[in-house]
Amino acid sequence: MRVVYDPSSSRFVIDDIYELEFRQDLSCSCGNCSRNIVEATECPEGKKVASSCACECENLREKIACKEKEGMWRWNEEECQCACEIRECRLGALLNYETCECEDDGE
Secondary structure (H helix, E strand, O other), X not given: OXXXXXXXXXXXXXXXXXXXXXXXXXXXXXXXXXXXXOOHHHOXXXXXXXXXXXXXXXXXXXXXXXXXXXXXEEEEOOOOEEEEOOOOOOOOEXXXXXOOEEEEOOO
C-alpha cells in the first residue's frame, strides 16, 4: 500500500495497493561462513568476523575518524589504527607524530 499526503484535505490517502510476497525462514544460523573461511576464534585481537566472513577491525569509529582527518593520515587495516604515512622529512625538519606534519627542528 502506498500512502500520500493530500494537502487539500490535510490527510493521508491510499494512493495504490501492492501485493507483497514474504518468504518464511524456518531455521537460521549465526554467520553463514563456510569451513574454508575464518571462524571467530581465528581473528586476531581487535578484529571480528565480518558479514563477508573475513576478519575486520572492530574499531570502526576510529577508522571513519581517520579517513576524515586531513593530511597524510592513512588507516592501517592490518594494525587497526590510524597511521602517519610520512616516513621521512626534509633535511632540518622532524616529524611530529601528533600532527603528522614535518616541522622545522628549531635549532
